[in-house]
Amino acid sequence: MSSDNGRRRGGDSGQSGEHGEQLALIRESVRKAKEPKARPRTWRGAKLAGELPVARVLVDKGPVHLDRLWDYAVPAELDAQAQPGVRVRVRFGAGTRQVRGGRREGGGLLDGYVVERVAESQYQGPLAALAQVVSPEPVLGPALLRLCRAVADRYAGSLADVLQLAVPPRHARIEAEPSPELLPPPAAPAPGSWSRYPAGPAYLDAVVRGDTPRAVWTALPGPHWAAELARAAVAALASGRGALLVVPDGRTAARVDAELTALLGAGRHVLLTAGLGPEERYRRWLAVNRGAVRAVVGTRAAMFAPVRDLGLVALWDDGDSSHSDPSAPQPHAREVLELRAAQEKAAFLLGAFGRTVEAAQLVETGWALPLAADRAVVRAAAPRIRTVGEHDEARDAAARAARLPTVAWEAAREGLRHGPVLVQVPRRGYVPRLACERCREPARCAHCAGPLEARGQDGGLHCGWCGRESGPWHCPECGGFRLRAQVVGARRTAEELGRAFPGVPVRTSGRDHVLDTVPDRPALVVSTPGAEPVAEGLGYAAALLLDGWALLNRPDLRAGEEALRRWLGAAALVRGQEAGGTVVVVADPALRPVQALVRWDPAGHAARELADRAELGFPPVSRMASVTGPPEAVAEFLAMAELPDGAEVLGPVPVPAALPGRPRRPGDAPPGERWERALLRVRPGQGAALAAALKTTQAVRLARREGEPVRLRVDPPDIG
Template identity: 75%
Template sequence: MISENGQGDGGATGEGAPPEQLALIRESVRQAKTPRAKPRTWRGAALAGELPVARVLVDKGVLHLDRYFDYAVPAELDADAQPGVRVRVRFGAGRGRVREGRREGGGLIDGFLVERLPESDYSGPLAALAQVVSPEPVLSPELLGLARSVADRYAGSLADVLQLAVPPRNARAEQRPSPAPLPPPGAPQAGSWTRYERGGAFLESLASGGAPRAVWNALPGPAWSEELARAVTATLASGRGALVVVPDGRAAARVDAALTAVLGEGRHALLTADAGPEKRYREWLAVRRGSVRAVVGTRAAMFAPVQDLGLVALWDDGDDSHSEQHAPQPHAREVLLLRAAQDRCGFLLGGWSCTVEGAQLVESGWARPLVAAREQVRRSAPLVRTVGDQDLARDEAARAARLPSLAWQSVREGLRHGPVLVQVPRRGYVPRMACAQCRAAARCRHCSGPLEARDGGALWCGWCGREENAWHCPECGSFRLRAQVVGARRTAEELGRAFPAVAVRTSGREQVLDTVPDTPALVVSTPGAEPVADGGYAAALLLDGWAMLGRPDLRAGEDALRRWIAAAALVRPSGDGGTVVVMAEPTLRPVQALVRWDPVGHAVRELAERAELGFPPVSRMAAVSGTATALTTFLQAVELPREAELLGPVPVPAGPPGRPRRPGAPPPGQEWERMLVRVPPGKGADLAAALKSAQAARMARGGEEAVRVRIDPPDIG
């Protein structure tokens, strides 16, 4: 039962009890006069003498149940039922469970005990806690407050956020005691931080207990992991904790090794999915218990319960891996910003490139830039050369082969001194096609899927499999085609034939290499999978740059520059002969930013254009998707802020048949539309609250068509 004031009895209605007992229950409910009655249970169990009421958050991710429920604490559970522990309770009608207003089989449901109270706001009888799963308190008030802030920001439920924040329990890990905490280390030397104009001052502020906030444009090369380790060490020297979030396991391993080298063993925890559930939970418990005060990990580590937090750091915030795919889909950058505000700690946003969000933090004055002088940048960066369309047209070699003469010469020269990196925009073998004249993507006439070249030039649709024999470009009428993006495997084969005496290695989704030796070799990689070469690459080729720039996405230019710089940062400095050749039009802004090695300037200009157009991050935006009818009904029910602007609707692509459905894609057989809701700065919280309230009301009614809401969608077309 749920009272009008939102409190509940934990789902106890007396169903299944003897008739005479059920009558007594109903009579007691009718006769309840005061809003604060002494807690009673329908089973008549003996209650705890002090604080007999437990306020519980049940593990139900539906929005209309996103509140606390009161339960009675039996006397036998009094000692273990402490705030923060996991419990099991009965929820829903009788022995059933409620799922969006419908009964679902099952008796018990997991939850977290939030607090103990002397009495309840609900006047009826309370169901008793069924079980304390473990006496280990895993939900601290600080973590609960952070989870609530994240849920409100992303219009999600608190239970969904806690599923991301608290790892599943492992009994063996809980039974093992955590080691005793080590004393704080001494303040570290500045090391390579002296290469940055305010690098030494940043470390000194952390070591003295300050909370500096900086957006760090790291110099190319492998020193970034050691620099992060020194920032963590400086924070630990002040007696506080530190948290570092990186995009993938390879980056986490590098920071882990750097922390071990600077701090020694036993002073930090590594939280990644590769560790396995038991080891990961054991490391997480060591952090929560205060045995370890430094954490490095991937996306889920953004919620790590570090005690007395002094620094939160995020590396490469433009990487897609930082965006959570499970509801409510928070981004690690925004979670760490909330933590920095909540704990009043230091904040470090670092990367070789710079996102528009990072530029906004600096422009607003919330953070300071942490950059190197231009002379230092020139000494650290490789030489970048470009090959545009006019160069290809004049290049006789490029007409018969995929690579122009400049690229071949750079590869040949680089192989004399070490490995050469070749970045290809996509994995695989089959090339997708585009018009040779206007470069519009070649699409299937039946399903609009991408056309691919197979079997000696025959065209096939990559979605429906139909053969295309009479294609012509609907944009310019041309009948000539060219390969839009050639996959990594085919590129490796072509280069292997061109350089038969050189080893060719590939790194991509099937097999991602971590490192390669400092010997002549061709390393063909997709973006994000580039291995680190011992001593750096002698040269790098960035192929098909126009394909990355031509994506119909607001972040296409920023993303392309970030991927190029990530690859070029692995190349030796220009003074050591390091050369990068990018195949893209040299007059384009991202290409010019790469040539000058000026990602900050590119981000600042992008931010200015976004401000003129009213696009994120200057504005706040939400994407609402569903069928046309459901979308219209839902938006009519939402009490949007007065300043809200609706953009759309546009069709939502279903994706290729037979492939896994992307998050937010419509179910099979349904045609969905998407509407964007935009509000000016300062109204994002109101927008999220309005959408969350309307979504909760829709779920409470039940039986309606699905509508998906996502705050701050990563791509808006």
């Protein structure tokens, strides 16, 4: 406050003349003495920046107990370069303090990001100076920082871990290259095949106007979905804003990339996939960050792409497991894009042939509106669906001989007269769950509704969630008391089909070798779920979905939803019913997913699944988290955690160890170690409180360095 203000205040209090002026000066000097020093001292005595000499730095160090900002002094020689968002190197140790105080941590030079520049530090001791500005390129903008902080809080992780997913490694040579010039917005796109949906043209018009419509899109079967996704992106560009499209894998990204290139030409969008290589990926990411390119198509990591003036975020096939990042804190692309749509006021489009329960919840809560075609249009576009039950298969001599029911064999023979035939075979390694032998209803725990498992030599039943031993079991649906488990035996499918159809080429597509396309001529294409190639021309003449029970009998809450998603994905590649396309599914026709496939009604199936989960308290109606680690560490963590009121602890239960010679999955215990997992369940609306409690407990345990670490997973996709 200036001395003039002091004089006015002195006059207001009844003082006048020289005495009032002296009193005002004394008050001003006392006030300034109480304020923090504007410029911090450094332990090296370096000359500081003239303005805003304190940089608040996010140190790139993963543990959650270090998830905070740290104050550093800005030397004068780094003043121009040390701007918010740039990469820096700092000495982390002696002379370093937390923004709000704290003890000394570690030592040595670490990477970090300048978050902001301020005039003062709340810590009054000596501050370490920035050691180096790695690059003057601002790679951490305010919108990206806000998004990463929200993701870290939602998943009980550290901001540094999220930034490792969001910001690619630096390549200095790429930063020296000039970026392309931003092209003017394109013209608004024509509706095209979006006109098949009653609300499709209106959705595009709203995006072109700059509005923020949110929709859950049930795509019609056939090849048009990629072009429709591209048109939605063009609508966002036409509004002068950016677009971000996230898809499950590189093959799908290439299809959308080709459609966007056909609509826009070259230079208006970039493709971000892992197959590009680190340098090319950074070159394209940098063009997006600089605002030279406003449209991005990419796989999971592209969900953090820093698109300027974001107008549309779109996700294709959110039920695909590829959208869940395996790296801590393991965010899901759907949740990240929901946060971006809300924070950056962008339109939202969640599309797939099927519908997950999470998508159904978005519709039920009104957060998004459904976008689907009329039933008459669906029936014309979808192939004819035929079913073969297990009992029919058992009575079929042809099925017993070649594992191919007569109905499926006839459909394949007829289809081969007109084009290629797709044969979907479940992957090996699915672990069966227990179900009623009579009606196939899954066996669940009477306490928490978790799946029952047979353990030990006596085969006693235990819950896979809470670990409680189950007494005598009976089916609540039909009253049966006998359980069954099934195993997958599809190892020689291709060889068996080759013998059943001599002279017909047999091609395979799977984990080791995935085909992108197959020619439009007669052939048998045997594929595992998710690896189905696209048939050129009109599509497949027929499809056989074998061993449906192997998909339905997985020990997973999502078994029915996942089976339907896999079937719809394969059936969508088949010609429509008007063109003679036929799909044969070998599964019990009375089961809900099979009936949903026959009717081609993924929305109805998802709505019924959501209602069932609400009744049983399953996600996404409730929120869950898992705590996994050595038994002593899990017990200690649960004892320390201050969980929200009403939180329910299920378990802990043993965690299977990784099998020798096979890749270790995220949920497996290390070989030779005994691990346990506990599930925490809270009511709707308590998810944020649960994540905060878990993060706090994890930070305290790491800071004390007591006990073995545990793994946290908020909203685990597979809870058994």
